Structure formats: C-alpha cells, structure tokens
Amino acid sequence: MNIEVLFEDNDLLIVNKPAGLLVVPDRFNADLPSLSKLLEKKAGEKRWVVHRLDRDTSGVICFAKNEEAHRYLSICFQERDVNKFYAGLVNGVVVPEEGRIENYLAEHPANNGKMVVARKGKLAVTDYRVVEQWPLYALLQFQIHTGRTHQIRVHMKSIGHPLVCDELYGDGRPFKLSTIKKKFRLSEKDEEERPLLSRLALHAYKLEFAKADGTHIIAEAPLPKDIAACVSQLNKWCPPAKD
Numbered sequence: 001m002n003i004e005v006l007f008e009d010n011d012l013l014i015v016n017k018p019a020g021l022l023v024v025p026d027r028f029n030a031d032l033p034s035l036s037k038l039l040e041k042k043a044g045e046k047r048w049v050v051h052r053l054d055r056d057t058s059g060v061i062c063f064a065k066n067e068e069a070h071r072y073l074s075i076c077f078q079e080r081d082v083n084k085f086y087a088g089l090v091n092g093v094v095v096p097e098e099g100r101i102e103n104y105l106a107e108h109p110a111n112n113g114k115m116v117v118a119r120k121g122k123l124a125v126t127d128y129r130v131v132e133q134w135p136l137y138a139l140l141q142f143q144i145h146t147g148r149t150h151q152i153r154v155h156m157k158s159i160g161h162p163l164v165c166d167e168l169y170g171d172g173r174p175f176k177l178s179t180i181k182k183k184f185r186l187s188e189k190d191e192e193e194r195p196l197l198s199r200l201a202l203h204a205y206k207l208e209f210a211k212a213d214g215t216h217i218i219a220e221a222p223l224p225k226d227i228a229a230c231v232s233q234l235n236k237w238c239p240p241a242k243d
Contacts, residue, residue: 001038006219011069011211012062013039013047016221019058019199024049039063051077051147059086059204060221072212077147083208086142086152087131087223089201089230090161091170094138097130101155105148114168115150117158124148126155132231134238136180137164139231152202164201164230174198175230181237196233197226 004016015035017023022034039047047063048070064070076082106121108114125145132139138161142152153169156162162170174195178184186193206220223231 001033003035003038003042004221006060006221007217011065012073012217013065014060014062014207014217014219015039017053017058017061017204019056019224019226022055023052023061035061036063050074051082053204054150054153054200054202056200057086057202057204058221058224060207060219061204062207062219069212073209076209080145081209083206084144084147084204085206085208086144087203087205087227088140088142088152088156089164089175089197089227090138090140090156091136091164092138092161093133093135094128094130094140094159094161097133099128101126101128101159103155103158105151105154115148115154117154122146122148124151124155126152128156132235133240134180134234136238137230137234153200165197166200175201177233177237180234196229199226201227201230203227 001018005013006016007014017035022032024036025034036047036049047065048067050062050064050070050073053059053061062073064073102125103117104119104121105115105124106118108116123146127143129141130138131141144151153163153166157169164175165172175197176193176195178193203224205223206218208218210216
C-alpha cells in the first residue's frame with residue numbers, strides 16, 4: 001500500500017492515513033494489516049505510535065522515530081499542546097453554525113466499543129464550525145481539545161447531527177447521488193447504484209505542534225477523493241440551505 005508522507009525528519013514521520021486501515025492491530029482484527037506495521041516493514045525499523053485515528057477515519061497522523069521523540073510527543077498530546085483539526089460531513093441543517101460541545105464521555109455499559117455521554121466519564125471538548133450547508137447535509141470543521149475515543153462522533157450525535165455513514169452513532173446509510181439528485185437514473189451498465197461514500201465521513205486534515213527544539217510543524221492533508229466527491233455533487237445539485 002502506498003502511504004503518502006506529509007513530513008519526515010530524524011524524529012518524526014507524519015503520513016496521510018487511508019480510510020479503512022487500522023493504526024495498530026487490535027484484539028478484534030488481529031489478522032488485518034495496520035498502518036504502524038506497514039510503516040515499520042517499509043523502513044525496517046520501529047515506529048512509535050503517538051496518537052490514533054479510528055479505522056474508517058482518514059488523514060494526518062504522526063509517528064515517532066525514536067524513544068526520545070516518542071516521550072516528548074506523548075507529553076504534548078497529554079498536555080493538549082497539539083492543535084488537531086478535522087473535517088466531516090454530517091446530517092441535517094446545523095444551528096447554530098458554530099459552537100463548543102463540552103461534556104463527559106464514558107464507555108457504553110452494555111455495548112463494547114461504543115461511547116456515551118455520562119456524568120462519570122472523562123471531559124471531552126470539541127469546537128465546530130459550519131463550512132458549507134445544504135438542505136440535508138453540512139460540511140463541518142472540528143477542533144478537538146481532548147482526545148477521547150469517538151469524541152467527534154459522539155458529540156455530533158449528541159446535538160442531533162451524526163456523521164454521514166456512521167454505523168455506530170448514526171443510521172450508517174451510504175451517501176448516494178440519488179438522495180440529492182431528483183432525476184437520478186442508473187446507467188445501462190449498472191444494475192444498482194454505487195455509493196459516492198460508504199465509510200465514516202471524517203477526515204483529520206491538520207496537525208500543528210512545536211518540536212522539542214522549537215521547530216513549528218504544520219502537516220495538512222486535503223479532503224480525500226470520496227468526501228470531496230460528495231461535496232462536489234452537493235454543490236452541483238443542492239441549493240444553499242435557507243436561513
């Protein structure tokens with residue numbers, strides 16, 4: 001698999017993670033390939049995991065290339081000295097168009113791997129801003145100030161706007177052109193419609209922090225083709241949402 005490198009020096013390796021790829025092996029998918037193992041195999045040496053992205057989330061992710069860098073970066077993430085930005089497609093018309101979601105998240109008491117808003121959980125803080133709004137969907141920018149599991153996904157569900165294609169916190173339905181194009185017709189060669197997007201509509205597009213020597217690092221990854229295709233078709237077939 002060809003992994004796009006966004007930045008690399010003697011201490012860091014920052015790449016653009018494809019959707020559908022685990023960051024590290026887990027107990028549920030031990031036989032599947034993982035980004036960390038692929039990078040280690042390519043380099044022939046260890047890569048230290050600093051933070052994680054969900055399997056179906058694409059975008060910017062950072063690895064350390066030595067123990068000293070790993071210790072430093074781990075502290076940066078723990079102390080929230082890293083700016084983390086995401087983009088995502090959500091369902092519905094989002095009002096207000098920008099705001100902060102701040103509550104506590106904990107593991108679901110009966111559903112392993114799922115998170116819920118709970119008083120006895122850990123603090124989670126997400127800022128959001130509407131970038132583009134259509135009648136049925138919106139493209140949002142997120143900045144997360146904490147790094148809780150499924151944070152953006154749970155927060156958007158909590159305000160009634162789950163991420164598109166989210167099987168765990170939304171309806172999981174793929175994004176199809178027929179949903180937004182009134183006179184949609186299948187081509188003669190297709191027996192059924194192919195979705196424009198069938199994975200979680202979330203992308204980590206920017207990571208910003210300072211290295212131990214003070215060097216300022218900004219790594220960015222543009223919207224991937226699948227999410228960008230949805231945005232393009234929404235702009236083509238959907239009039240702007242009215243206030």
